[in-house]
Amino acid sequence: MPGYYCDNAAANDSTACPVGTYNSKAGSSSLQACVNCPVGSYNKNTGQSSCTTCARGYYCDAIGATRQKPCPVGTRNPQVGSTSSRACVKCRIGTYNRLIGRTTCTICARGYYCDTIGATHQKACPAGTRNPRIGSTSSRACIKCPIGTYNRLIGRPSCTICPRGYYCDAIGATHPKPCPVKTYNPKAGSTSSQACIKCPVGTFNRVIGQSSCRRCPSRRACV
Known part of the structure; x- marks a missing residue:
């Protein structure tokens, strides 16, 4: 049968061709019938x-290979039957690959860039910035948050509107500033x-960052 050979006519059992080889013909009588891949x-x-x-995502650059070799991280290979590591193409800017053996590269997500x-x-993108686009190729894609907004986290596609009781008076703010005690701010996005x-x-109001003031208790003065 194909894939085997019988080198002893008296034997009832056939011998399998080893790994890295093949035999497409039946009735083979020698190991020489097993051809290297x-x-x-x-x-x-x-x-x-x-x-x-x-x-x-892989390549096989040796005769008689017993396994395929994965393309390294940061590369891709969309072709089958590759015979060299040169088939592993580096990811272009705006994309990346953190895994081996990939057929395509991943487009850089919103809030990030691949330069x-x-x-x-x-x-x-750092805190205090945003990037609403995918596939960015430079840190210049990270836009500072406008006044009235902030970002305390990295890798964000948008900035957060300054909440009630706070204000954001600087471009690229990483946190909102609270209104002091004895004050309030009922509006969001204050600059x-x-x-x-x-x-x-x-x-x-005895607490900072409030959106309203509390009524004084009856028969008591507010301080």
């Missing part, structure tokens, strides 16, 4: 009638400390 293919099992074509060829990871209004008579 050509480059671009491999065989990890014995007794095979054909070799397996090297898959996408080198053959990148193995994406770089996060100045002037948005912090003094509590009117008959109300009070």
Whole structure:
């Protein structure tokens, strides 16, 4: 049968061709019938009638290969049957690959950028910035948050609107600033400390960052 040979006519059992070889013919009588797999293919099992074509993301650069070799991180290979590591193409800028044996590169996500060829990871935009686009190729894609917004986290596609009781008066803010005690701010997205209004008579605030003032207890003065 294909994939085997019988070198002893008296024997009832056939011998399997070794790994890295194949035999497409039946009735073979010698180990010489087992042919080494050509480059671009491999065989990890014995007794095979054909070799397996090297898959996408891999290459087989040796005759008689028993396994396929993965393309390294930061590269891709969309072709089957590759015979050299040169088939592993570096990821272009704006993309990356953190895994081996890949057929395509991953597009850099929103909030990140990929500024080198053959990148193995994406770089996060810093706190206080945003990047709403995919596939960015430079840190210049990280835009500072406008006043009235902030970002305390890295790798964000958008900035957070300054909440009620706070204000954001600087470009590229990483945190909102709270209105002081005895004041309040009922509006979101404030851009100045002037948005912090003094509590009117008959109300009070002992805590910072409030959106409203509390009524004074009956028969008691507010301080």
